[in-house]
Amino acid sequence: MNESPNKHAVIVGLFIFIGLAFLLAGILIVGDLRETFSRKMQVFSLFDDVGGLQGGNNIWLSGVKIGTVSNLNFFGKSQVEVTMNIERKAQKYIPKNAMVKISSDGLIGNKILVIYGGTENLPSVQDGDTLAVEKTFTSEDMIKTLQENNSNLLAITSDFKTLSHKLVSGEGTIGKLLNDSSIYVNINSATASLQIASVRAQQLVSSLVVFSSGLNKKGTLMNELTTDTVIFKSVKASIIQLQQMADTASLFVTNIKYAGSNPHSTIGVLLHDEEAGARMKETIKNLESSSRKLDEDLEAAQHNILLRGFFKKKAREANNISIDK
Amino acid sequence: MKKLKQRSINKEDSVISISGLYKSFGDLEVLKGIDFKLFKGENVAVLGKSGTGKSVLIKIIVGLLKPDRGEVVVLGHHVDQLESKELNALRIRIGFSFQNSALYDSMNVYQNLAFPLTMNRKNLNKKEVDEAVEEVLEAVGLTDKLKQMPSDLSGGQRKRIGIARTLILKPEIMLYDEPTSGLDPITSAEIIELINEVQQKYNTSSVIITHDLTCAKNSSNRLAMLLEGKFLKVGTFDEVFDTNDEQVKAFFDYNFIQ
Amino acid sequence: MRNKYTFSKGVDEYFSGIHKAYLFTALFFREAFKKPFHLREVINQCFEVGLKSLALISLTGFIVGIVFTKQSRPSLEDFGATSWLPSLIGIAIIKALGPLVTALICAGKVGSSIGAELGSMRVTEQIDAMEVSAINPFKYLVVTRVIATTLTIPVLALYCSFVALYGSYLNVHAEETSSMISFYQSAFKTISFLDITTSVVKTLVYGFTIGIVGCYKGYHATQGTRGVGKAANQAVVLAMFLIFIEEVIIVQIANWIR
Numbered sequence: 001m002n003e004s005p006n007k008h009a010v011i012v013g014l015f016i017f018i019g020l021a022f023l024l025a026g027i028l029i030v031g032d033l034r035e036t037f038s039r040k041m042q043v044f045s046l047f048d049d050v051g052g053l054q055g056g057n058n059i060w061l062s063g064v065k066i067g068t069v070s071n072l073n074f075f076g077k078s079q080v081e082v083t084m085n086i087e088r089k090a091q092k093y094i095p096k097n098a099m100v101k102i103s104s105d106g107l108i109g110n111k112i113l114v115i116y117g118g119t120e121n122l123p124s125v126q127d128g129d130t131l132a133v134e135k136t137f138t139s140e141d142m143i144k145t146l147q148e149n150n151s152n153l154l155a156i157t158s159d160f161k162t163l164s165h166k167l168v169s170g171e172g173t174i175g176k177l178l179n180d181s182s183i184y185v186n187i188n189s190a191t192a193s194l195q196i197a198s199v200r201a202q203q204l205v206s207s208l209v210v211f212s213s214g215l216n217k218k219g220t221l222m223n224e225l226t227t228d229t230v231i232f233k234s235v236k237a238s239i240i241q242l243q244q245m246a247d248t249a250s251l252f253v254t255n256i257k258y259a260g261s262n263p264h265s266t267i268g269v270l271l272h273d274e275e276a277g278a279r280m281k282e283t284i285k286n287l288e289s290s291s292r293k294l295d296e297d298l299e300a301a302q303h304n305i306l307l308r309g310f311f312k313k314k315a316r317e318a319n320n321i322s323i324d325k
Numbered sequence: 326m327k328k329l330k331q332r333s334i335n336k337e338d339s340v341i342s343i344s345g346l347y348k349s350f351g352d353l354e355v356l357k358g359i360d361f362k363l364f365k366g367e368n369v370a371v372l373g374k375s376g377t378g379k380s381v382l383i384k385i386i387v388g389l390l391k392p393d394r395g396e397v398v399v400l401g402h403h404v405d406q407l408e409s410k411e412l413n414a415l416r417i418r419i420g421f422s423f424q425n426s427a428l429y430d431s432m433n434v435y436q437n438l439a440f441p442l443t444m445n446r447k448n449l450n451k452k453e454v455d456e457a458v459e460e461v462l463e464a465v466g467l468t469d470k471l472k473q474m475p476s477d478l479s480g481g482q483r484k485r486i487g488i489a490r491t492l493i494l495k496p497e498i499m500l501y502d503e504p505t506s507g508l509d510p511i512t513s514a515e516i517i518e519l520i521n522e523v524q525q526k527y528n529t530s531s532v533i534i535t536h537d538l539t540c541a542k543n544s545s546n547r548l549a550m551l552l553e554g555k556f557l558k559v560g561t562f563d564e565v566f567d568t569n570d571e572q573v574k575a576f577f578d579y580n581f582i583q
Numbered sequence: 584m585r586n587k588y589t590f591s592k593g594v595d596e597y598f599s600g601i602h603k604a605y606l607f608t609a610l611f612f613r614e615a616f617k618k619p620f621h622l623r624e625v626i627n628q629c630f631e632v633g634l635k636s637l638a639l640i641s642l643t644g645f646i647v648g649i650v651f652t653k654q655s656r657p658s659l660e661d662f663g664a665t666s667w668l669p670s671l672i673g674i675a676i677i678k679a680l681g682p683l684v685t686a687l688i689c690a691g692k693v694g695s696s697i698g699a700e701l702g703s704m705r706v707t708e709q710i711d712a713m714e715v716s717a718i719n720p721f722k723y724l725v726v727t728r729v730i731a732t733t734l735t736i737p738v739l740a741l742y743c744s745f746v747a748l749y750g751s752y753l754n755v756h757a758e759e760t761s762s763m764i765s766f767y768q769s770a771f772k773t774i775s776f777l778d779i780t781t782s783v784v785k786t787l788v789y790g791f792t793i794g795i796v797g798c799y800k801g802y803h804a805t806q807g808t809r810g811v812g813k814a815a816n817q818a819v820v821l822a823m824f825l826i827f828i829e830e831v832i833i834v835q836i837a838n839w840i841r
Contacts, residue, residue, distance in 0.1 A: 006599070007589050009598075009599040009602040009603070010589045010590070010595045010598045010599050010602070011589065011598075012602045012605075013597070013598030013599050013600065013601035013602030013603075013605070014598045014601075016601050016602060016605050017598060017601050024828070024832065027832050027835050027836065028831065028832075028835060384711075387715050389711055389714060389715065409719070413717040413719070414717070416714070416715050416716070416717040417716075417717045419715065421711075421712070421715040423708045423711070423712055424708070425707055425708065427707055427708040427709045427711065427712035428709070429704075429709055429712075430703070430704075430707075430709070431700075440716075440718075441716035441717070441718065444716070444717075444718045444723070445716070445717055445718070447619075490712075490716070491716075494716065494717075
């Protein structure tokens with residue numbers, strides 16, 4: 001007794017099925033009924049990074065939900081165009097230059113779009129307008145900035161470290177000022193060297209006087225040699241230069257000695273004229289090196305082939321004197 | 326065994342009148358133009374092989390199935406055109422005994438018998454119901470089974486209770502669907518006896534659907550052979566089987582060989 | 584040969600099934616508000632539905648409460664928010680789990696038993712027997728059962744929620760040693776009147792679904808005893824499927840109202 005279904009029942013059943021399917025789909029898709037029937041307008045916004053914003057996320061204005069994100073689309077090369085459905089009744093509270101930012105509605109909550117700011121006297125936003133975006137820091141950005149901050153801080157502290165180190169170790173003008181005892185040390189050592197140099201120079205000069213008197217004796221090798229006027233002239237010139245140098249050195253030493261006897265004046269000069277201080281230091285350095293060179297020159301002169309014999313003789317005489325004694 | 330009293334039957338007074346009845350299920354045509362009259366006070370046995378639509382016929386009579394075509398007039402009402410209220414009023418006057426008794430499993434014998442009565446006659450008190458139940462149980466001879474559940478009864482007892490349940494509404498027409506199927510010959514004979522008793526006691530007209538020739542012979546005034554959706558022969562037992570028709574002969578032979 | 588089917592056999596049967604179900608449901612609403620009301624039978628069925636599922640629902644509700652609390656704790660512990668546990672459980676159980684668990688259990692227990700009972704009544708012709716006894720079987724069997732499930736399942740769901748909350752309380756008490764008063768206070772803190780109303784409406788719908796699906800499948804059972812099993816099975820499957828769809832729809836509608 002298996003009755004095959006008649007056409008009428010099949011068609012009616014089909015229509016009931018379609019009706020139910022539509023009802024079900026309607027209920028499930030429609031979502032918020034009131035929202036569907038409240039009038040909407042569309043506003044756009046361009047973001048570089050939406051940070052996980054999704055269609056359907058809420059839009060807040062002053063903490064009140066005024067719409068939802070309806071769509072996210074890529075725009076241009078790297079931007080995202082966010083389409084917002086905003087209730088008409090909220091329109092008059094959003095000026096044209098209002099800003100949009102992405103926020104979240106709790107510590108671990110959903111992403112939301114927040115509309116804020118704008119100037120009150122500007123006309124309100126219209127359907128299809130684009131709202132400006134304030135770049136908010138994503139956590140990645142924040143870490144990046146923090147990293148930069150760190151490296152900056154590192155550079156600052158290392159600079160400060162060297163600075164303070166230099167200050168302590170007396171480098172730079174301030175360092176020198178703070179530690180000007182070293183100037184005296186330098187000056188003193190320079191003077192000491194100069195004194196040695198001048199003593200030696202005087203010795204040399206006096207020796208040369210003896211030597212030159214010996215040279216005047218005829219028949220000796222030296223005599224023959226020195227009759228070559230060219231050599232003699234040059235030797236004489238160098239001796240004169242040496243004489244002059246020794247004179248200047250002794251003059252300088254006296255000057256320094258004078259200055260050193262009045263330390264207040266030195267500090268005064270250094271304080272009021274930084275250049276002078278630097279130049280002073282330079283001079284002292286030069287003096288030091290030149291006196292050292294002079295010393296070396298004199299040493300070299302002693303070993304000179306031409307003059308070796310004279311010095312040996314002198315040493316022998318000195319020996320003899322000591323033996324005679 | 327009580328023999329069925331051959332009464333004079335008034336051929337004018339028909340309780341069931343069927344003409345040009347067609348019924349099909351899908352592509353299967355079961356009844357192909359039945360014309361039949363049941364007169365007041367007579368028992369008619371409808372003979373036929375299984376699956377030839379014997380049960381369908383009485384289900385149409387009682388309004389359980391709707392005919393595709395044809396007229397079915399029962400006690401002066403067109404069954405297929407009745408409103409449910411009128412149909413129910415008509416059904417109270419018809420008793421229907423099902424092939425498998427169809428006793429309510431969840432109720433005991435008393436509740437089974439009292440159920441149709443209490444549902445249809447709201448104003449009865451408990452005593453009247455008890456009396457009515459007692460009466461029909463006496464009629465079927467099972468007064469001691471009052472508190473038993475249908476599942477505790479034997480097949481014959483179930484058949485009796487089933488008949489008792491239809492009798493409690495005092496029907497004018499009884500429709501028996503295979504009253505002896507699944508029963509041993511002795512129990513079958515008892516049921517046939519009961520059918521005859523009922524006919525006399527309650528003065529009913531009956532249609533007895535059966536494939537059992539003995540049952541048909543002993544319980545009916547007339548026979549109807551249902552073959553291939555049509556009544557091949559209608560008449561007394563001798564009239565029907567005094568024939569050269571091959572199919573009727575085959576049916577007859579088959580029953581007696583069995 | 585004419586084209587027998589509008590689409591194909593399966594599709595035709597599906598759509599005509601929908602049509603039949605629609606007619607069935609429409610008939611329920613037509614019959615439900617007409618006399619007679621069979622109040623005694625409604626009460627019987629309520630008792631049947633409620634009492635049969637009470638033990639199972641107690642146990643299941645209790646276990647659901649404990650297990651859900653146990654499983655939810657670790658994720659709240661991560662935030663150090665185990666004090667939210669009662670309100671979380673309260674929301675989950677009263678708004679969703681209580682009604683749903685009750686509905687699913689009743690779909691299995693009550694739905695299948697209605698499907699099987701009506702199915703067996705159909706195939707053993709008990710429904711036909713009722714009909715020929717001038718009793719409206721739809722009213723007596725279907726309407727009473729559907730009303731019974733519709734009324735009883737909300738009560739069972741409330742009971743189930745309460746038992747589940749008690750189970751949850753035991754677990755919370757064992758772990759956090761909170762008192763019963765503080766547990767119930769925080770459990771009901773976030774529950775609004777609308778939530779409770781939604782739950783009750785939901786369970787009314789579930790109850791109706793279980794009843795009507797069980798009855799529909801049983802009432803239209805065919806093919807003998809095999810059909811009974813099929814009816815019971817399909818009643819459960821279809822009822823559970825519909826319950827989930829209804830859950831979604833009702834939650835959605837409740838969100839509109841909120």
